[in-house]
Amino acid sequence: MNNPLLEPWSTPFGIPPFAEISDEDYAPALETALIEHDAEIAAIAENPAAPAFENTIVALEGAGAALDKVLSAFFAVAGADTNPKRQELQRDFSPKLSAHFSGIYANAALFARIEALWQTREEHDLGPEEQRLLKLTRRGFVRAGAALKGSDADRMREIKSRLSVLGTAFTQNLLADEAGWQMELSEDDLTGLPDFVKAPARAAGEERGADGPVITLSRSLIVPFLQFSARRDLRERAWRAWTSRGANGGETDNREIAREVLALREERAKLLGYDSFAAYKLETEMAGTPAAVRDLLTAVWEPAKAQALADQDALAALMQDEGVNGPLQPWDWRYYAEKRRKAEHDLDETALKPYLQLERMIEAAFDCANRLFGLEFKPLDVDLYHPDCRAWEVTRHGQHLAVFVGDYFARASKRSGAWCSAMRMQAKRPEVKTPIVVNVCNFAKPSKGAPALLSYDDARTLFHEFGHALHQILSDVEFGSMAGTSVARDFVELPSQLYEHWLEVPEVLKSYATHVETGEPMPQEMLDKVLKAANFDQGFQTVEYVASAMVDLEFHDGPPPADPMARQAEILQGMGMPEAIAMRHATPHFAHVFAGDGYSSGYYSYMWSEVMDADAFAAFEEAGGAFHAAMAEKLERFILSKGGSAEAEDLYVSFRGKMPGVDALLKGRGLAA
Numbered sequence: 001m002n003n004p005l006l007e008p009w010s011t012p013f014g015i016p017p018f019a020e021i022s023d024e025d026y027a028p029a030l031e032t033a034l035i036e037h038d039a040e041i042a043a044i045a046e047n048p049a050a051p052a053f054e055n056t057i058v059a060l061e062g063a064g065a066a067l068d069k070v071l072s073a074f075f076a077v078a079g080a081d082t083n084p085k086r087q088e089l090q091r092d093f094s095p096k097l098s099a100h101f102s103g104i105y106a107n108a109a110l111f112a113r114i115e116a117l118w119q120t121r122e123e124h125d126l127g128p129e130e131q132r133l134l135k136l137t138r139r140g141f142v143r144a145g146a147a148l149k150g151s152d153a154d155r156m157r158e159i160k161s162r163l164s165v166l167g168t169a170f171t172q173n174l175l176a177d178e179a180g181w182q183m184e185l186s187e188d189d190l191t192g193l194p195d196f197v198k199a200p201a202r203a204a205g206e207e208r209g210a211d212g213p214v215i216t217l218s219r220s221l222i223v224p225f226l227q228f229s230a231r232r233d234l235r236e237r238a239w240r241a242w243t244s245r246g247a248n249g250g251e252t253d254n255r256e257i258a259r260e261v262l263a264l265r266e267e268r269a270k271l272l273g274y275d276s277f278a279a280y281k282l283e284t285e286m287a288g289t290p291a292a293v294r295d296l297l298t299a300v301w302e303p304a305k306a307q308a309l310a311d312q313d314a315l316a317a318l319m320q321d322e323g324v325n326g327p328l329q330p331w332d333w334r335y336y337a338e339k340r341r342k343a344e345h346d347l348d349e350t351a352l353k354p355y356l357q358l359e360r361m362i363e364a365a366f367d368c369a370n371r372l373f374g375l376e377f378k379p380l381d382v383d384l385y386h387p388d389c390r391a392w393e394v395t396r397h398g399q400h401l402a403v404f405v406g407d408y409f410a411r412a413s414k415r416s417g418a419w420c421s422a423m424r425m426q427a428k429r430p431e432v433k434t435p436i437v438v439n440v441c442n443f444a445k446p447s448k449g450a451p452a453l454l455s456y457d458d459a460r461t462l463f464h465e466f467g468h469a470l471h472q473i474l475s476d477v478e479f480g481s482m483a484g485t486s487v488a489r490d491f492v493e494l495p496s497q498l499y500e501h502w503l504e505v506p507e508v509l510k511s512y513a514t515h516v517e518t519g520e521p522m523p524q525e526m527l528d529k530v531l532k533a534a535n536f537d538q539g540f541q542t543v544e545y546v547a548s549a550m551v552d553l554e555f556h557d558g559p560p561p562a563d564p565m566a567r568q569a570e571i572l573q574g575m576g577m578p579e580a581i582a583m584r585h586a587t588p589h590f591a592h593v594f595a596g597d598g599y600s601s602g603y604y605s606y607m608w609s610e611v612m613d614a615d616a617f618a619a620f621e622e623a624g625g626a627f628h629a630a631m632a633e634k635l636e637r638f639i640l641s642k643g644g645s646a647e648a649e650d651l652y653v654s655f656r657g658k659m660p661g662v663d664a665l666l667k668g669r670g671l672a673a
């Protein structure tokens with residue numbers, strides 16, 4: 001029997017042939033691909049020819065092509081359409097992959113060739129991208145412990161393998177807690193809720209085989225419920241369930257996992273000679289040091305907290321006017337904030353929602369990319385991993401650039417949140433590759449036949465993820481490992497957060513925010529309110545975010561906590577966390593930090609990027625408008641096409657002429673004094 005994962009893919013543009021792949025194919029394909037990759041690595045390491053850039057560094061870039069194919073298909077389904085079999089495979093694959101890559105980094109003969117090239121780098125006549133690839137390849141080996149010997153090297157391998165297992169368990173526990181909880185409602189309990197909360201609650205009930213509507217822990221369902229339900233008892237129940245994900249005791253509890261992860265990370269950093277895990281982690285970031293991160297968070301925290309405390313008083317007064325006594329609780333905040341927004345901005349989400357059709361917002365994101373970068377999008381009829389997925393071919397002047405896949409609706413088999421991933425990264429050497437980019441979201445799916453409507457937040461998420469997609473689509477570098485979003489973590493959110501600004505351009509909303517029934521554009525008055533309301537409740541938003549970022553930083557800078565929950569409480573107390581606000585992600589469900597290494601001591605990076613996105617969009621405005629052609633050209637030339645082929649700071653300064661301060665950010669959030 002042939003394994004479709006290992007055959008050449010004759011699908012359009014080499015999209016994984018999902019229709020032919022069965023779950024039984026993944027494990028044997030992975031085994032074969034790992035063996036193949038090992039053989040390729042051995043051939044490079046044992047090459048009798050003297051080390052040269054081409055036969056070592058470029059050869060490494062090209063190795064593992066079969067493995068890339070298997071994993072591109074597998075990770076797509078593991079994240080966005082899992083099932084018990086795929087979860088089992090993931091638990092199986094994760095330590096195998098970790099051991100495989102650790103083995104490559106521990107290959108002494110291979111590292112010796114890389115080190116020899118590094119030491120003689122002046123003699124090899126390398127271009128700037130080649131020099132950078134050599135530097136990053138060597139740094140990757142050193143940071144992975146390639147220079148470690150004996151028992152230190154063994155211990156490093158153990159730590160990495162264990163961390164990978166713990167990361168997968170953390171994610172699966174979270175998924176289990178999310179899938180395992182629902183609050184069944186009667187039709188009476190829905191009284192007063194807008195239709196866009198009622199309909200998905202009914203749909204969720206149907207999907208889960210409940211007798212009536214249910215509220216689940218999906219952000220796109222629970223947040224509107226907390227915002228609109230007048231039933232304080234139900235809000236409290238929902239909020240408590242939502243914020244105790246991963247901390248419910250029993251087999252799915254993540255607290256002990258968090259403790260072990262932090263201890264192992266510290267040990268790993270110390271083995272490599274760093275003061276702390278944060279110091280190790282931040283070395284490769286634009287921020288550079290824990291102190292620089294702390295400075296940024298502190299500069300933003302005080303003005304944000306002052307705003308949040310003033311808002312807390314205003315919301316508590318609203319609540320007391322309704323005859324509810326006692327302090328404002330975290331499950332009250334969104335509900336009274338919505339009332340206040342209605343009173344002060346008269347922006348009613350119920351009235352707004354019919355103007356935010358998913359279809360029109362996709363068109364809006366595409367149209368902005370057309371006006372800025374000349375991109376064109378043509379629907380593609382291909383089989384993907386789920387019938388809800390859609391694909392487009394992206395071209396410019398008739399030339400193929402990429403395939404873009406949108407997977408927009410929430411379902412039980414998809415992990416929560418929204419993300420952008422690539423099933424294939426752009427590259428020119430050793431082989432030309434065009435990107436296949438996926439945006440995954442968790443928008444509430446409408447009942448059959450009804451059009452999908454978004455909240456304003458959802459629309460912003462769509463633009464955000466599409467900004468990441470553009471970073472991949474427009475990538476124009478030599479080597480795949482430096483393509484697209486392969487950049488410093490605190491730089492990667494610049495293109496995505498910057499793109500959110502185009503949703504707020506009045507002419508974009510005017511053209512694309514059209515009423516689902518009448519087709520009328522959003523009235524000017526509503527549009528003005530939407531734009532003004534964008535800054536609403538920024539005290540709350542900034543506080544819940546910065547609290548999470550600070551806990552993440554402090555967890556990794558200094559000795560690891562014996563009891564992370566106690567340490568978390570201590571950090572929040574030290575900051576003077578307002579009582580009616582919870583962290584955006586508390587430790588037991590802080591997947592950014594514990595599901596893998598990606599955002600560990602790196603959650604601050606959204607804000608680091610926001611400092612730049614506020615400043616970068618100001619560059620367009622200063623130049624004469626959101627679609628200023630010369631600025632768009634500069635944005636593509638210096639940032640979107642460059643991936644990680646140069647230092648982030650150099651790229652930004654090339655685009656803007658200087659580095660930004662926090663002023664544009666505070667102004668953008670309405671927090672400037």
Ligand SMILES: [Zn+2]
Pocket residue numbers: 464468493496
């Ligand atoms: Zn992002």
